[in-house]
Amino acid sequence: MIIDEIIKDYKVAKEPLVKYLSLNKIDILEDGSISQKHFQTVLSFIEKQDNRIEKSLNGKNLGYFSPDNRIKIYKDDAISFLEKLPSNSVDIIVTDPAYSGMNNKLKLGKGRIVGKYSEKGTENGKWFGEFEDSEENYTKFLTQCQRVLKKSTGHIYIMFDSYSLLTLGNIVRNHFEVKNLITWDKVNIGMGHYFRRRHEYIIFATNGNTRKIKNRKFPDVWRFKRIHNSKYPTQKPVEVFQAMIHASAETDFVVCDPFTGSASSAIAAIKNNCKFIGCDISEKSIEVSQERITTFLNNGKDILQPNSASVEENIFWE
Numbered sequence: 001m002i003i004d005e006i007i008k009d010y011k012v013a014k015e016p017l018v019k020y021l022s023l024n025k026i027d028i029l030e031d032g033s034i035s036q037k038h039f040q041t042v043l044s045f046i047e048k049q050d051n052r053i054e055k056s057l058n059g060k061n062l063g064y065f066s067p068d069n070r071i072k073i074y075k076d077d078a079i080s081f082l083e084k085l086p087s088n089s090v091d092i093i094v095t096d097p098a099y100s101g102m103n104n105k106l107k108l109g110k111g112r113i114v115g116k117y118s119e120k121g122t123e124n125g126k127w128f129g130e131f132e133d134s135e136e137n138y139t140k141f142l143t144q145c146q147r148v149l150k151k152s153t154g155h156i157y158i159m160f161d162s163y164s165l166l167t168l169g170n171i172v173r174n175h176f177e178v179k180n181l182i183t184w185d186k187v188n189i190g191m192g193h194y195f196r197r198r199h200e201y202i203i204f205a206t207n208g209n210t211r212k213i214k215n216r217k218f219p220d221v222w223r224f225k226r227i228h229n230s231k232y233p234t235q236k237p238v239e240v241f242q243a244m245i246h247a248s249a250e251t252d253f254v255v256c257d258p259f260t261g262s263a264s265s266a267i268a269a270i271k272n273n274c275k276f277i278g279c280d281i282s283e284k285s286i287e288v289s290q291e292r293i294t295t296f297l298n299n300g301k302d303i304l305q306p307n308s309a310s311v312e313e314n315i316f317w318e
């Protein structure tokens with residue numbers, strides 16, 4: 001691996017890296033590379049460099065940053081945000097993309113937000129943009145997810161509705177080892193022309209490794225009540241993300257969500273003592289997330305989800 005490429009790709013400063021190589025008597029070969037056998041040792045050194053993610057992103061985007069810098073949300077497009085992150089820098093990705101397919105193909109209103117969400121301030125009658133879920137775009141997205149996720153320990157959870165699961169779910173296999181398909185049972189029925197919808201899916205996969213989840217009692221059907229009358233459209237229960245993070249994270253792990261929405265995943269990360277880095281393309285998302293996280297950090301109250309979504313029998317993480 002060429003040193004200059006490591007510096008660019010992993011976003012580390014040259015000076016400490018060269019110093020580390022010299023101290024550890026790792027030779028830089030004639031072509032400017034280090035041998036494969038030393039690469040893993042160098043990777044562990046890179047991982048320990050402070051604020052690698054922050055250095056690569058700071059000052060480039062507007063967003064919300066918590067006072068202790070453990071929570072960072074950028075206003076950005078998911079792919080362009082991921083492209084700015086260093087390789088091998090994120091422990092877990094938990095995400096709920098804004099798929100366009102369900103609306104477009106099933107013709108459920110062309111993706112327009114209706115009712116209270118169509119109020120002034122939304123863009124083109126929509127509160128937020130949709131992620132173009134073509135195979136090409138999704139492949140770009142997953143390539144970046146794989147690059148930023150840690151190779152030895154990384155876990156990824158991606159949420160799908162039934163339409164996007166059938167069109168895009170199989171592509172996840174080209175990038176990750178898919179270990180299971182989790183069903184989120186929302187307890188109460190929702191909309192639907194052919195059977196009322198009561199569930200969504202979550203693909204759980206690892207980044208080419210075998211790190212197990214922490215809790216062996218976890219089933220692959222999760223029951224959490226859907227959020228009714230949410231302030232942010234498509235807001236998911238914090239518990240859905242808590243279940244993912246609880247299964248896969250240790251204290252201080254970096255959790256990433258490139259479709260942050262109302263920051264349910266960020267609140268779940270805080271509850272699990274993890275750091276969080278995410279982005280959303282919508283200005284409204286940043287506003288809502290800032291208010292929600294600030295209040296939660298100040299007084300422990302979740303203004304967007306005051307009540308638990310858990311049903312009695314499945315509080316797996318307690």
Ligand SMILES: C[S@@+](CC[C@H](N)C(=O)[O-])C[C@H]1O[C@@H](n2cnc3c(N)ncnc32)[C@H](O)[C@@H]1O
Pocket residue numbers: 076077078079096097098127128129130131132232233234235236237258259260261262263264265279280281282285
């Ligand atoms: C399904 S919502 C996420 C909801 C979130 N899980 C919650 O609980 O609030 C998807 C989010 O993706 C955002 N989005 C749409 N296109 C995007 C893009 N290209 N890059 C980043 N975010 C995008 C939308 O603004 C929306 O907030």
